[in-house]
Structures are given as structure tokens and as C-alpha cells.
Amino acid sequence: MxxxxxxxxxxxxxxxxxxxxxxxxxxxxxxxxxxxxxxxxxxxxxxxxxxxxxxxxxxxxxxxxxxxxxxxxxxxxxxxxxxxxxxxxxxxxxxxxxxxxxxxxxxxxxxxxxxxxxxxxxxxxxxxxxxxxxxxxxxxxxxxxxxxxxxxxxxxxxxxxxxxxxxxxxxxxxxxxxxxxxxxxxxxxxxxxxxxxxxxxxxxxxxxxxxLHISSDINKVDARFPVQTIIRPQYGDFIDYRGYAGRIASGVFRIGDEVTIMPSGFSSKIKSINSFKEELSEAFAPMSVSMTLEDDIDISRGDMIVRLNNKPEAVQDIEVMLCWLNNKSAKPRAKYSIHHANNVQKAMIKEIIYKIDIETLNRDIENKELNMNDICKVKIRTTKPLLVDSYRDNRATGSIILVDDLTNDTVAAGMIF
The missing domain is CATH 3.40.50.300 (P-loop containing nucleotide triphosphate hydrolases)
Known part of the structure; x- marks a missing residue:
């Protein structure tokens, strides 16, 4: 029970x-x-x-x-x-x-x-x-x-x-x-x-x-499959197998679905879906699976498989509500690595739009210094477009972290709006 x-x-x-x-x-x-x-x-x-x-x-x-x-x-x-x-x-x-x-x-x-x-x-x-x-x-x-x-x-x-x-x-x-x-x-x-x-x-x-009523925070509508790795067995009957493995972030995928690979934009159909032990007819978030496609398309880690007519937004300038977690202050236009789903890109904080005054929840547009535990809205510029949804619609593809390349410290966590 x-x-x-x-x-x-x-x-x-x-x-x-x-x-x-x-x-x-x-x-x-x-x-x-x-x-x-x-x-x-x-x-x-x-x-x-x-x-x-x-x-x-x-x-x-x-x-x-x-x-x-x-x-x-x-x-x-x-x-x-x-x-x-x-x-x-x-x-x-x-x-x-x-x-x-x-x-x-x-x-x-x-x-x-x-x-x-x-x-x-x-x-x-x-x-x-x-x-x-x-x-x-x-x-x-x-x-x-x-x-x-x-x-x-x-x-x-x-x-x-x-x-x-x-x-x-x-x-x-x-x-x-x-x-x-x-x-x-x-x-x-x-x-x-x-x-x-x-x-x-x-x-x-x-x-x-x-x-308490428990409502699922998993988006069941927008199908998003960030590719984590490519599976290419070099033995036996699987030598021609080319699978795209990862964890489904949201939505449902079925064999025969028409999909688009982003950011390349190439389209294909799902040929098979495999879990660790068996072949599946469909898979949904948050399952970890491997998919094969009917067409041979160049796909790498960080790419995303989505539905043909339901695509995330590809953006380089992202507005994010950021919680600054690092002991050191954020340096103006400093470079960081931004981690989003399975995609890692270089990024910088382009602008601090406002900070939240915790006492009143008012927006402080004058103070631009970002210190530990500050909560603020910022604009981030990335070297290549990220495939994002708003955090309100999809937690998995609407959240990011920033990592300092020199120390490898996670300096901030953010929600995309």
C-alpha cells in the first residue's frame, strides 16, 4: 500500500x-x-x-x-x-x-x-x-x-x-x-x-x-529532449546503431513523430525509442532514453530534439531573475560559463536591470552592484543562441546556472522570464 x-x-x-x-x-x-x-x-x-x-x-x-x-x-x-x-x-x-x-x-x-x-x-x-x-x-x-x-x-x-x-x-x-x-x-x-x-x-x-494537493511541475505539452550523448556501439548487431541519449525535459515522444533538431533545423521522424532494458512505443518526461531517427543527421551534445510545430525560442540575449550565490561580487561584463539543460556556452552579464529590495520587494534600479544573496533581474548575452522556454512554462528549459571558469564555482542560479 x-x-x-x-x-x-x-x-x-x-x-x-x-x-x-x-x-x-x-x-x-x-x-x-x-x-x-x-x-x-x-x-x-x-x-x-x-x-x-x-x-x-x-x-x-x-x-x-x-x-x-x-x-x-x-x-x-x-x-x-x-x-x-x-x-x-x-x-x-x-x-x-x-x-x-x-x-x-x-x-x-x-x-x-x-x-x-x-x-x-x-x-x-x-x-x-x-x-x-x-x-x-x-x-x-x-x-x-x-x-x-x-x-x-x-x-x-x-x-x-x-x-x-x-x-x-x-x-x-x-x-x-x-x-x-x-x-x-x-x-x-x-x-x-x-x-x-x-x-x-x-x-x-x-x-x-x-x-496538500500535489500538482506536477512537468510540462506535458512542449516536447523537449536535450541530447546528452551519442551512442555508437562498435560490436555485434548494434554496429550500425546511432542513438541520441538523454533525459526528456518535458512532453511526450512517440515512434513515428515528426521532429526537428535544433539549432540546425533539420527534420526527421523517430524510428525507435529505447530504455535500458526494452524498446518503447512512447516516452515522456522525466524518462532517460535513447532515440534513433529515420535520417542520418549530424547531432551533438547540447542539441535539442523537439516537435516539428512546437519549438523553443533560440536567443542570445536572455532576461533572467538571478540569485547571486558567490562570496565575490559580480564583475561588470565578466565572462562566465552558462549551463542550460545539456548545453554549455560562454556568457557575460550584459546589464543589471534592477535588484530586489528584500525588505519592501521594491525594484532598485540605482544600485548595480551584485553581491552574495542578491536577487536581481539581469540581461545575459551568450556566444551562441540557447534554446529556452520561460521558467513559468517549463522549469527544465527555463533555468540556468552561471559558473566561474577560473574557480569552477557555481556563482548564480537563474530563472528565465
Whole structure:
């Protein structure tokens, strides 16, 4: 029965020490998703640190530095299952300098849990993480107002924070925002309903996660197949085989479909579709397959096979919403490598159109300096055209990363609009 459960991927985010790791530990502990040896190890570590009871945050804070400092540095992934649904959790860092890790953890999420410390209310990192979640078009945002036990479970504090968040989020494109008052430390409204907050009539967090509607973020209409490699066996009956292998980014391909190879523009028909074990009559995203065509066409890595009358836009000047991830500032007209699907080209940031003021979400057109964690709209010029769709229509072909050629560091991630 569990094998047929829907899978929900969600990420946790918020400012440092808001209780993200403790919340996940509480979810795992109260839903009985912890193995006995894990529980024993946590109990021993908790005693060694001199704490009272079990430190549930240790379930996700696995790195030695994280345990010593009591903070999350890397993205920690955890898996658990209930009778109603399977879950993959990405526990992301709260520190300002690790915002780039939050972008990584949230990039594949169906929902985002934004934690707010009831004592401090909405702070800068709350706004930053919420805005990134909206940029990544995460369908559901659950605002968990944590540490309600430290404000005497006050409904007034809860209502004030809701007003703070709503006045800020009204400028974001988020379909579904929900608010839950919790105490991750004590377990109030995490798995079980809180007896300390009878004024809250909504569902606990776990029930909310189990009943969220999951909509697929895969584009089923626009057929896009970025070619990753060419398969040319040099033995036996396959010596004449020439297959184009990769992962289907979106849409459906069938044997006999008329297709166009971009950027060359040559057309052909699909002759066969092969998976690792068998020949298929059709394939769809996100399957990894190898295709053969009826005509012998020169195709290489980075080319894209698409439907005859449904082609992506080939552009060299691209407007992108960019999250700058590098410690060093972006240099004017500096050269980078841009990675898009399986295509890698040289590129430069031609223009910074505006930066987002995280406090107000207003557009700052005066400040053109791009520093770590800045979010901005830029114009990028590439050496050769890229085959792009908008991120809103197709995540796989609407996203890019920029890499510094000298250090090989990923300096930015972007969404094409």
C-alpha cells in the first residue's frame, strides 16, 4: 500500500535558530519514523552535550560542525512515510551566508515550510526565503509560527505575525499560503493537535502535509529532449546503431513523430525509442532514453530534439531573475560559463536591470552592484543562441546556472522570464 502513496517533497526555511531541525526531528519522532539505533545515538549525544531530554535537532544536523555549533550548514535530506503519503524533507540553512543552499534545497520542492520565531516575528531571512520560494514557483507555503510556548501560546502574537507576513507576501505570486502556530520542542500542532492553543481551529502540520494537493511541475505539452550523448556501439548487431541519449525535459515522444533538431533545423521522424532494458512505443518526461531517427543527421551534445510545430525560442540575449550565490561580487561584463539543460556556452552579464529590495520587494534600479544573496533581474548575452522556454512554462528549459571558469564555482542560479 505504501508503494502507491504520493510523494511530497518539501523544504524547511527561515532564519537561524528558528527551530527548523527540531521541527523535522519532532515530525520524525512523533510519526514513529526513527529507527531504534538512531534514537539511541541521539540520546547518547544529547546526554554528552548536557541537555535535558532528547535533542531532536540532531536527527538532521549530521555534520560535526553543525552539531558543535547547533546550526545547519548543509542541506540535510530525510525520508519518512505515513499511511497516507511519502515525504522527502530538505532541511536548509538559516544563516545569511548559506542562502545558496536554500536555493538548492527548494529547487525541486512541492511545498515550503517557512519557520518564524514567535518572539521575533517576520525578519529579513523570512522575507528572503519566502521570495525565493515564490520565484521557484513552489505551489504551497506553510508558515509555521514556532516557539509559541515562549510567548504563552498567545493568539494575539500569532495574529500579529500573520498580518506582518500577509502585508509582505501580497507582492509575491504565491497560490496557497497557510499559517500554523506550533511548538516544535513540545510537539504542539506538529503531529498532534495542541491542547495549549484551543483557539486554533486548523489542522496540525502533518495532517496539512498529508492532504496538500500535489500538482506536477512537468510540462506535458512542449516536447523537449536535450541530447546528452551519442551512442555508437562498435560490436555485434548494434554496429550500425546511432542513438541520441538523454533525459526528456518535458512532453511526450512517440515512434513515428515528426521532429526537428535544433539549432540546425533539420527534420526527421523517430524510428525507435529505447530504455535500458526494452524498446518503447512512447516516452515522456522525466524518462532517460535513447532515440534513433529515420535520417542520418549530424547531432551533438547540447542539441535539442523537439516537435516539428512546437519549438523553443533560440536567443542570445536572455532576461533572467538571478540569485547571486558567490562570496565575490559580480564583475561588470565578466565572462562566465552558462549551463542550460545539456548545453554549455560562454556568457557575460550584459546589464543589471534592477535588484530586489528584500525588505519592501521594491525594484532598485540605482544600485548595480551584485553581491552574495542578491536577487536581481539581469540581461545575459551568450556566444551562441540557447534554446529556452520561460521558467513559468517549463522549469527544465527555463533555468540556468552561471559558473566561474577560473574557480569552477557555481556563482548564480537563474530563472528565465
Amino acid at each position: 505504501l508503494d502507491n502513496n504520493q510523494l511530497l517533497r518539501f523544504t524547511t526555511a527561515g532564519s537561524v535558530d528558528d527551530g527548523k531541525s527540531t521541527l523535522i526531528g519532532r515530525l520524525l519522532y512523533d510519526s514513529k519514523s526513527i529507527f531504534e539505533d538512531q534514537l539511541e545515538a541521539i540520546e547518547k549525544t544529547s546526554k554528552r552535550k548536557g541537555g535535558e531530554g532528547i535533542d531532536l535537532a540532531l536527527l538532521t544536523d549530521g555534520l560535526r560542525d553543525e552539531r558543535d555549533q547547533g546550526i545547519t550548514i548543509d542541506v540535510a535530506y530525510r525520508y519518512f512515510t505515513t499511511p497516507k503519503r511519502k515525504f522527502i524533507i530538505a532541511d536548509t540553512p538559516g544563516h545569511h551566508q548559506y542562502t545558496r543552499n536554500m536555493v538548492t534545497g527548494a529547487s525541486t520542492a512541492n511545498a515550503a515550510i517557512i519557520l518564524v520565531d514567535a518572539r521575533h516575528g517576520v525578519v529579513e531571512q523570512t522575507k528572503r526565503h519566502s521570495f525565493i520560494a515564490s520565484l521557484l514557483q513552489i505551489s504551497h507555503i506553510i508558515v509555521c509560527i514556532n516557539k509559541m510556548d515562549l510567548v504563552n501560546f498567545s493568539e494575539e502574537v500569532y495574529s500579529t505575525i500573520i498580518n506582518q507576513f500577509e502585508s509582505f507576501s501580497s507582492k509575491m505570486l504565491v497560490k496557497d499560503v497557510r499559517f500554523i502556530p506550533i511548538s516544535a520542542l513540545l510537539g504542539d500542532n506538529v503531529v498532534n493537535r495542541s491542547e495549549n492553543m484551543p483557539w486554533y481551529q486548523g489542522s496540525p502540520l502533518l495532517h496539512t502535509l498529508e492532504t
